[in-house]
Amino acid sequence: MHQSIKIIIALLITVNLFATEDIPLEAKPPIIFSKAEIVNASTTRIPFKIIDQLIIVEVEILDKEGNFIIDTGSEALILNSVHFQPTRKYRDDGKSKSGVHDDIENVKEKYLDELSIKTLSLENIDADVIDLSHIEKVKRIELLGIIGYSILKDFEVFIDMHLNQITLTKTDKYGDHLSDKVYAETIHDSIDFKLKQHTIIIDALVGDKDVIFGLDTAAEYNQLNKDIDSEILEYFYPSKELKLSGASGKKRKVLAGKLYRVSLNDSIYLGPMKTVLTDLKNMKSAFGTNLDGILGFEFFAQKRTIINYKKRKLYFIKSPIIKP
Template sequence: MFKIPFKLVAGIMLIPVTANEKEGFFAFDTGAMQTAVNKAHFPEIQGERTDIAKYSEGVKKASAAEGILNTLRFSDVECSNMPVLIMDLMYVENALKAAMPDVKFLGTLGIDVIRNYTVLLDYNATEIILDPEYGFENQVTIPMRYEKLPVIEVEVANRTCDFVLDTGANTCLLGQSLQNDPQLIPASQTQNIVTVPVVRVGENKYENITAVISDISAIQKKVPVEGVIGYQVLSPQRSVLDFKNHQLIMEKTQKR
């Protein structure tokens, strides 16, 4: 069992790490297929270029390089000679600096590492526990597939759809197939921002969820889903991502 404290900034979990002997923070991100480093902080890592999809006001294609990170330490976990993406992540660091002026954003811990553990998320205690030794007294269990990314069923506007479960998503993304659903309430003059009156994950109910309608085709080419969801349904209660047994275990919320 490993305990990892995190700082919650704009719905993003930042864990303290040491990478190639540099100290800073990684985002804990189940929506990232591969661990990535911020190239501004790692000029020593070079590699071959590749194309990827990244989230930023929607999903866009971006270029990156593939390289090797010599060492990564977080809590009592140490990884060595890790394949990583080398990306320009200064847009993330600059956004985080509004809340953490001195933040050094070193990169993103992706599902390639996270899936090796059973993961307990406790937003109230701002703590992640890897391979926890306990469960919850009152819980609901939801099937969770692993198809390059973790996928769960989510009920949105009385439709049950597959969503990526993304700890790096502070706001729900909805694919364009949901764009004209009459139950979605426009949240502002910006046409693509809506309020979802009710979202259900298993027996748990979440009300008035802000969502962004977006072209998620870059994700859909890799994983057949209708949306992406994370912080808004994971933060109200403790949850366990059990990759070994293909399930998401959540404490039951009180709303019905």
């Protein structure tokens, strides 16, 4: 299956980004983010909504307008074959891709000439075409597709759950901004990460034990490998069983609860996070590395996070203090 479609397949991003100007029909690029706000020549701010702890944006693509999921755990741009029928531009009929929990069959590809993010654009894009109808059924939403690493890697990505918006800033080959002024907020901390294939890998601690986590915006809950060290499991407090749907539509039972005492270093701490205990045995084939777990929505709900793929850095913005 495509890496972007994980067990907690609560993926849903309403890709409603840019394109407010009056563009002739024949000049419109394949993808338009129609609700985006231009900050400067290289920065765009995109509102999103949360559906079942998934980040959803609205997008206009190939004469259709609808919901996309923003998924840092996905390798590529994915189009839902329910809404985008194969044409002569599709290739690689019948190939399959492996993912965290199972396989997705009949993955096809579609070539797009250009993706437009208001004044920003990316050219020569490949999209995987996969049947996502089971996600639509579970989430009760029409889903056009998923936006993953192949699109996000050329930007610094600020995911702000406080304001429900994503800021995309174009960077040069070193990861530096192309514009001087990007954020009104002040960065107060940062950590390094590794990039394995398309997956963000961070070193963390549970209690005083070292762990390796993948970072994934489309994980509805955090995931913890059920075969992890028993001393780490002491900080996982189970409360119930859940049935979760994988990328292929298969359901499985997982133990759900909260994970305590997670920190990124000696100064960055996280509060208790909703977590599921599950089998991550396919993680290495999907992401190219062994992981102890995945940090998802629960992480981003606590940390206003900036991802700089080229610098391999996560930056954190302070959340405002909400007075009762």
